[in-house]
Amino acid sequence: MSEGAGVQQGSPAIGAAGSAPAAPGAGGTEGSGATVGSARIAAKKAQLRSSPRPKKLEKLGVYSSCKAEGACKCNGWKSQNPPPTPPRTDQQPNTVNLLEPCRSCSHTLGDHVTHLENVSEEEMNRLLGIVLDVEYLYTCVHKEEDADTKQVYFSLFKLLRKCILQMGKPVVEAQESPPFEKPSIEQGVNNFVQYKFSHLPSKERQTIVELAKMFLNQINYWQLETPSQRRQRAPADDAAGYKVNYTRWLCYCNVPQFCDSLPRYEMTQIFGRTLLGSVFTVMRKQLLEQARQEKDTLPPEKRTLILTHFPKFLSMLEEEVYSHSSPIWSEDFLVGSTGGQIPIHTVISAPPVARPLYYSTSPVSVDPSSCGSVSPARKTASALEPSPGGQKRKPSEPIPHDETKKLRIVGDIPMELINEVMATITDPTSMLGPETSLLSAHSARDEAARLEERRGVIEFHVIGNSLNQKPNKRILMWLVGLQNVFSHQLPRMPKEYITRLVFDPKHKTLSLIKDGRVIGGICFRMFPSQGFTEIVFCAVTSNEQVKGYGTHLMNHLKEYHIKHDILNFLTYADEYAIGYFKKQGFSKDIKVPKAKYLGYIKDYEGATLMGCELNPSIPYTEFSVIIKKQKEIIKKLIERKQAQIRKVYPGLSCFKEGVRQIPIESIPGIRETGWKPVGKGKELKDPDQLYSTLKTILQHVKSHQNAWPFMEPVKKTEAPGYYQVIRFPMDLKTMSERLKSRYYTTRKLFMADMQRIFTNCREYNPPESQYYKCANLLEKVFYTKIKEAGLIEK
Numbered sequence: 001m002s003e004g005a006g007v008q009q010g011s012p013a014i015g016a017a018g019s020a021p022a023a024p025g026a027g028g029t030e031g032s033g034a035t036v037g038s039a040r041i042a043a044k045k046a047q048l049r050s051s052p053r054p055k056k057l058e059k060l061g062v063y064s065s066c067k068a069e070g071a072c073k074c075n076g077w078k079s080q081n082p083p084p085t086p087p088r089t090d091q092q093p094n095t096v097n098l099l100e101p102c103r104s105c106s107h108t109l110g111d112h113v114t115h116l117e118n119v120s121e122e123e124m125n126r127l128l129g130i131v132l133d134v135e136y137l138y139t140c141v142h143k144e145e146d147a148d149t150k151q152v153y154f155s156l157f158k159l160l161r162k163c164i165l166q167m168g169k170p171v172v173e174a175q176e177s178p179p180f181e182k183p184s185i186e187q188g189v190n191n192f193v194q195y196k197f198s199h200l201p202s203k204e205r206q207t208i209v210e211l212a213k214m215f216l217n218q219i220n221y222w223q224l225e226t227p228s229q230r231r232q233r234a235p236a237d238d239a240a241g242y243k244v245n246y247t248r249w250l251c252y253c254n255v256p257q258f259c260d261s262l263p264r265y266e267m268t269q270i271f272g273r274t275l276l277g278s279v280f281t282v283m284r285k286q287l288l289e290q291a292r293q294e295k296d297t298l299p300p301e302k303r304t305l306i307l308t309h310f311p312k313f314l315s316m317l318e319e320e321v322y323s324h325s326s327p328i329w330s331e332d333f334l335v336g337s338t339g340g341q342i343p344i345h346t347v348i349s350a351p352p353v354a355r356p357l358y359y360s361t362s363p364v365s366v367d368p369s370s371c372g373s374v375s376p377a378r379k380t381a382s383a384l385e386p387s388p389g390g391q392k393r394k395p396s397e398p399i400p401h402d403e404t405k406k407l408r409i410v411g412d413i414p415m416e417l418i419n420e421v422m423a424t425i426t427d428p429t430s431m432l433g434p435e436t437s438l439l440s441a442h443s444a445r446d447e448a449a450r451l452e453e454r455r456g457v458i459e460f461h462v463i464g465n466s467l468n469q470k471p472n473k474r475i476l477m478w479l480v481g482l483q484n485v486f487s488h489q490l491p492r493m494p495k496e497y498i499t500r501l502v503f504d505p506k507h508k509t510l511s512l513i514k515d516g517r518v519i520g521g522i523c524f525r526m527f528p529s530q531g532f533t534e535i536v537f538c539a540v541t542s543n544e545q546v547k548g549y550g551t552h553l554m555n556h557l558k559e560y561h562i563k564h565d566i567l568n569f570l571t572y573a574d575e576y577a578i579g580y581f582k583k584q585g586f587s588k589d590i591k592v593p594k595a596k597y598l599g600y601i602k603d604y605e606g607a608t609l610m611g612c613e614l615n616p617s618i619p620y621t622e623f624s625v626i627i628k629k630q631k632e633i634i635k636k637l638i639e640r641k642q643a644q645i646r647k648v649y650p651g652l653s654c655f656k657e658g659v660r661q662i663p664i665e666s667i668p669g670i671r672e673t674g675w676k677p678v679g680k681g682k683e684l685k686d687p688d689q690l691y692s693t694l695k696t697i698l699q700h701v702k703s704h705q706n707a708w709p710f711m712e713p714v715k716k717t718e719a720p721g722y723y724q725v726i727r728f729p730m731d732l733k734t735m736s737e738r739l740k741s742r743y744y745t746t747r748k749l750f751m752a753d754m755q756r757i758f759t760n761c762r763e764y765n766p767p768e769s770q771y772y773k774c775a776n777l778l779e780k781v782f783y784t785k786i787k788e789a790g791l792i793e794k
Contacts (some may be wrong), residue, residue, distance in 0.1 A: 001469065025360075042718050045096055045128070049129075050702065050707060050711055056128060057116060058109060059131060060128065061112040062078070063164045063165070064115070064164070065165060066102070066107075072111075075165075076104075077102045078110040098110035119167075127167065133259035133262070137153055137255075138157055141157060152247055156255060157434070159172065171263075171529045172263075179272070181274055183329060184272055185272060188320075188329055189215065189268075189317070189655070190212075191329075192316075194333075207309060213415070215313070215317070224246060242278055245274065245275045249275075252270060253266070264717075276321055284314045284318060291306050291307060292307075324389075331472065344371075387784040418633060420710060448656070449547060449548040450552060450622075450624075458513065460513070463479065464508040478513070479509070481518030482518050482521045483498055483499050485539055486502065486523065487539050492574075498537065501536055508523075508526070509524070510556060512553055514544070521537075521553070523538075524557070526566060527566075530566060532566065532597060533561055533569055534570050535569055538553075551584065554584045555623070561614060562620075568592050569586070569611060569614070571609075572601075573607060578608060585612045587610060587611065590610075592611060604708055641674075647669065649668035652668075682750070690745075691739070691744075692741065697789060701778065702732050702787050707774075709770075709774050709775075726764055728760070732757070758775045761775035
């Protein structure tokens with residue numbers, strides 16, 4: 001993929017700054033149009049994925065080369081009776097006939113899709129998603145007027161087309177892969193906050209953090225002008241360098257928002273000072289002009305922040321952006337409020353979606369000088385730009401506490417009770433785990449290491465050698481240190497082999513630094529196209545072991561890979577390392593298909609192949625703390641329940657009066673023990689019969705025409721703020737996986753998950769939306785099937 005192509009959009013209209021980007025080729029910058037376009041594409045994909053398998057084969061056959069004997073050169077099946085353009089709404093869909101000949105080569109549709117006969121439904125759905133992305137890019141190529149942009153669209157079109165033919169994963173081929181410059185824009189802004197404002201009191205420092213988040217929001221969704229537009233505005237600038245960055249932005253940030261089969265990155269995390277400097281002046285001017293134009297619509301509590309503090313913040317940042325001697329752009333930036341180094345976690349992390357110029361923050365105070373990461377405000381206000389009615393993307397406006405009346409789901413613990421319990425937990429050692437709890441037998445393995453990281457005693461850095469950039473002395477010293485640690489701790493590995501892999505540009509190493517020197521690390525190689533990473537070496541120097549460093553190293557590595565959308569680890573462990581890897585979640589049950597890693601990873605004699613599947617919902621570095629909090633909450637809930645159970649109720653005197661029988665529920669205190677009346681309906685005792693019945697019901701639900709919004713988990717890019725509103729998400733794909741793993745041992749578990757889907761949908765979406773209506777209709781179908789199966793009374 002050439003990096004010399006350009007990008008499509010000019011700088012946005014003043015009122016559109018900070019909105020979601022327009023769909024490629026749309027020719028506009030309005031966020032509402034982008035939202036509708038993205039939602040429409042997602043709806044088409046869901047509808048296509050819920051189609052019968054023959055219909056899917058027909059769709060994929062159009063993009064599959066002919067496999068008939070005789071070396072046929074046809075690169076896609078073409079129907080003898082193509083549908084009219086535009087398609088008629090009253091036309092009945094034709095049944096798919098695999099024997100129908102191709103209009104081009106006369107071979108049948110079946111000859112074009114023989115390679116898909118044994119392909120799983122999941123893989124077929126993935127390919128169908130790429131097909132719709134190809135068709136969308138094809139439209140963009142024909143509509144786009146800018147020559148540079150058209151070239152990039154066409155390159156991405158060919159890339160996805162090739163992926164369908166070869167059944168591979170899309171990987172943009174370029175001389176460099178993200179990130180393109182270090183430190184990133186996000187890290188530079190973090191350094192700026194530390195450098196200029198670490199001396200301020202906590203409340204004032206919190207204001208600066210809000211401004212920094214706001215600024216990062218705007219950059220992540222800023223529409224850049226095309227290279228030709230920039231040449232007209234600033235002919236003296238570096239046109240070639242800007243064109244390269246624009247191509248990267250289009251390939252990695254803009255197009256993937258709509259073509260989700262391409263990997264997507266945040267602009268602030270993969271670009272650095274160069275791109276920021278090329279857009280900052282124009283961006284600052286338009287942001288301030290937008291704020292002045294919309295000052296009357298700003299809420300009073302945000303008016304001072306945006307009209308007074310934001311301009312000063314941008315002026316100070318501008319000096320650092322264009323200053324050649326500014327320390328915030330140095331990779332060796334060490335300034336912090338405590339004089340220590342900044343930890344690997346960033347202080348500010350841009351939220352995934354930025355719509356208006358401002359947003360509401362959570363009431364929890366944030367201290368940017370602390371060593372932990374600061375969670376971004378995830379709820380967006382909508383005063384500047386209302387969301388289109390009926391769309392799935394709905395901003396999560398702050399709701400007063402007394403109005404948060406959520407629909408109950410069977411098994412849920414009320415939030416009011418959890419908040420009440422949280423307020424009673426006053427012992428800090430039970431929740432935060434500071435030094436006083438480290439000697440406890442129940443403390444987590446990585447607790448001491450986590451505490452040292454918060455204090456700045458240890459740091460974690462992902463480093464590697466590079467053939468394209470000027471060598472960094474500090475990184476080279478760390479690589480030498482890693483080579484020494486691995487050689488000393490792995491004596492059976494040849495030193496030359498260790499040196500070759502540590503300094504190989506294709507390998508990276510997560511290094512553990514203490515007092516400026518390397519004390520451990522994990523060397524790995526990423527295979528993004530295959531969906532896994534191979535861990536080659538893992539070691540901590542002997543005098544620093546049994547301190548939880550190994551666990552904390554692995555947790556950091558897991559979070560790094562989740563950030564880069566790689567969710568599988570593979571490694572060959574010797575007999576001394578198997579125990580360690582088992583504790584880190586590895587097992588001999590390999591989830592990655594053998595065809596994916598065969599020929600890619602190194603085979604070690606006498607070692608055991610182990611794998612680990614990552615869960616992107618788990619914050620691994622804080623996982624033990626979260627579990628500790630949950631245990632404490634459960635403990636308090638049990639204590640409360642026991643206090644209720646231990647209450648003494650008066651005995652039953654009715655039997656002395658001649659009563660022979662009373663209902664169980666009339667016994668005083670029986671309900672307080674947790675007793676519930678036996679539910680009406682037939683509970684199937686035979687597990688195989690229950691599985692078969694539930695499978696039939698689930699298939700009926702999934703094949704219904706109103707099931708398309710619920711086929712897969714909701715994506716954050718499609719519904720911003722969804723996971724802040726919905727605490728327990730559920731979808732039909734997850735239910736299918738649970739059913740396959742025999743999770744549903746009773747009908748109640750199955751019915752609770754299905755009911756959760758409908759409840760979540762009605763809670764998040766407005767009643768007039770199509771999603772709300774689909775939930776109501778599908779719910780009626782579900783309960784009809786449940787009654788027909790005899791699982792509940794009619």
